[in-house]
Amino acid sequence: MANKRQIKKAIQNACGDIAGECIFAESAFGADKREEWDSIIIDTALLQQEAINRVSNQFGKKVKEFANRKEYNKARRAFFKEREKELSEYFRAEVENIAKRMNDLMPSKK
Numbered sequence: 001m002a003n004k005r006q007i008k009k010a011i012q013n014a015c016g017d018i019a020g021e022c023i024f025a026e027s028a029f030g031a032d033k034r035e036e037w038d039s040i041i042i043d044t045a046l047l048q049q050e051a052i053n054r055v056s057n058q059f060g061k062k063v064k065e066f067a068n069r070k071e072y073n074k075a076r077r078a079f080f081k082e083r084e085k086e087l088s089e090y091f092r093a094e095v096e097n098i099a100k101r102m103n104d105l106m107p108s109k110k
Contacts, residue, residue, distance in 0.1 A: 007055050007084075011091070015048035018098060025106065033105050040101055047094045054087050 002010075019041050026037035059076045066072040 004055050007087075008052050011048055011051045011055070014091075014095070015044050015051075018044045018095070018102075022102065025102065029105075029107055036101075036105055040098060040105075043101075044098060047091070047098070051087065051091050051094075054083075054090065057083055 022037050022041050022044070026034060059079050061072070061075065063069060063072045066075065
């Protein structure tokens with residue numbers, strides 16, 4: 001499991017790359033579809049913001065609530081593993097949706 005800083009950087013890099021590809025594709029292929037490309041870029045920025053917000057979560061229990069430190073650590077690891085899995089599924093689904101929208105705007109080969 002990566003730490004929060006690494007996950008946030010990976011999210012920022014991925015969303016930045018997607019936005020960069022949209023800007024390139026807009027200038028190269030889609031001058032007539034500027035509003036749709038801009039919509040995808042905005043959705044990418046919102047995805048980045050939401051995903052980073054989902055990374056920043058806290059384990060809401062204290063060590064005193066468990067019989068010993070080992071049980072606390074086990075529950076804490078399970079909590080963060082589940083949150084990372086949920087974030088991964090959410091991010092993957094949203095990126096696939098954005099990629100599909102990008103592909104729909106590209107000119108078709110003839």
